[in-house]
Amino acid sequence: AAERLSGKTIFITGASAGIGQATALEYLDASNGNVKLILAARRLDRLEEFKEKALKEYSSAKIYIGQLDVTQFDKIQPFLDGLPEEFKDIDILVNNAGKALGSDKVGEISTADIEGMINTNVVGLITVTQAVLPIFKAKNSGDIVNLGSVAGREAYPTGSIYCATKHAVRAFTQSLRKELIDTKIRVIEIDPGNVETEFSLVRYKGDAVRAKKVYENTEPLYADDVADLIVYTTSRKPNTVVADVLLFATNQA
Ligand code: NDP
Numbered sequence: 001a002a003e004r005l006s007g008k009t010i011f012i013t014g015a016s017a018g019i020g021q022a023t024a025l026e027y028l029d030a031s032n033g034n035v036k037l038i039l040a041a042r043r044l045d046r047l048e049e050f051k052e053k054a055l056k057e058y059s060s061a062k063i064y065i066g067q068l069d070v071t072q073f074d075k076i077q078p079f080l081d082g083l084p085e086e087f088k089d090i091d092i093l094v095n096n097a098g099k100a101l102g103s104d105k106v107g108e109i110s111t112a113d114i115e116g117m118i119n120t121n122v123v124g125l126i127t128v129t130q131a132v133l134p135i136f137k138a139k140n141s142g143d144i145v146n147l148g149s150v151a152g153r154e155a156y157p158t159g160s161i162y163c164a165t166k167h168a169v170r171a172f173t174q175s176l177r178k179e180l181i182d183t184k185i186r187v188i189e190i191d192p193g194n195v196e197t198e199f200s201l202v203r204y205k206g207d208a209v210r211a212k213k214v215y216e217n218t219e220p221l222y223a224d225d226v227a228d229l230i231v232y233t234t235s236r237k238p239n240t241v242v243a244d245v246l247l248f249a250t251n252q253a
Helices: 018-030 044-057 073-081 111-139 160-179 199-203 208-213 223-233
Strands: 009-013 036-041 062-067 092-095 142-147 185-192 244-247
Touching: 009 018, 009 111, 018 036, 018 044, 018 223, 036 044, 044 062, 073 111, 092 111, 111 142, 111 160, 111 185, 142 160, 142 223, 160 185, 185 223, 199 208, 223 244
Parallel strands: 009 036, 009 092, 036 062, 092 142, 142 185, 185 244
Antiparallel strands: none
16 A cells, blocks of 8 residues: 555545544555645644644655635635645545534524535535546546445435435546546545544534434444545555445444
8 A cells, every 4th residue: 555655645625633634644654654645624723733743753744734615616726726836736635524514304404504514515525526637637547535424325314414415425426437437537435334523513513412422322433444444445456446335333234
């Protein structure tokens, strides 16, 4: 894996926490610090903190951090255009930024929450992909990893919009893979089950007690479990693609 990752430039959205941040760390670890990371999220202070720590451990790594809200669609292309020259040639895109907001039944969900989920999980992901695609097409290579969810394969009550967004991610990913079938660009869907991150805190809007309960009854996945899989899929032989993975904790049904 280290050899195949060596020198790669990896762009991770939502890298300030959870799976995104764990993925950044996993790429550093798997490559012995021999990668360039572009880490984006809204909370720049969290990215700064991560960068500082990471560079202490992996002094050979190159890390660019930048503020990017993927729901500000018109800021995405300028973000890429503004990258320092040595980071412009992206090899791997990890479309990770995403969220659930609330647990309301259909009749009660606010328009703000509906838009928050759709704009982040779907329109943001698509727009970032559209911005990166020309780079991949120009060199006929590159990996696109989309974070779906088990919620993209089944649907549950009080998760209607989140489930709808992750079904959309799954459909988008499949279409894109088929559109790119004659290229060497790989399109990868990762669908985790329950992962212990800040996801539930965001979903329950800061209610830490409620968020903690989500992870109490069964052993969840941890962010680094998903990160490990992302790094695995993007370090396979270039003539193969791990196209579509459902990742559960061993005891999750
Ligand atoms: P976290 O809440 O821990 O992390 C989410 C990340 O996304 C943060 O870095 C956050 O950073 C970023 N983010 C949120 N909104 C935006 C935005 N508008 N623009 C840019 N970045 C944004 O959640 P997870 O790590 O668990 O989630 C990562 C992905 O995995 C999501 O797509 C989620 O749907 C998916 N997933 C999670 C599961 C789980 O159980 N946790 C299960 C299955 C899939 P900031 O706030 O600084 O912008």
